[in-house]
């Protein structure tokens with residue numbers, strides 16, 4: 001089976017670490033991993049369907065963001081465990097007081113972290129596509145001629 005692959009563009013000469021830093025830096029700033037220009041989110045907790053600059057589709061399949069929920073839950077549990085340790089070591093709070101203060105803090109952390117978890121999931125998904133040299137994954141790097149292309153109509 002023939003697969004279309006990327007031609008060797010300057011982006012293809014980035015090291016794996018350089019590509020990873022570029023894409024993850026972009027998504028953690030809530031920007032498109034491919035171009036770094038388009039917004040990743042339509043609202044605080046809702047991904048845009050696609051990049052409004054380069055056209056990259058962020059969520060290509062139903063359930064594609066399920067993993068980000070697991071990551072968010074796991075990180076939130078680690079954060080909660082860290083808080084429990086802090087309370088046990090440095091306070092003599094009753095369990096009721098610790099829970100009445102701790103639960104809102106953990107919930108706030110979870111809501112604040114969720115968009116970053118979703119963004120990191122999009123970035124990881126995209127990096128997998130770049131690594132597999134999928135034809136739609138055309139990483140745009142500052143100074144790269146591909147980066148100056150007009151946005152694609154779709």
Ligand SMILES: [Zn+2]
Nearest residue numbers: 032035051054
């Ligand atoms: Zn883009």
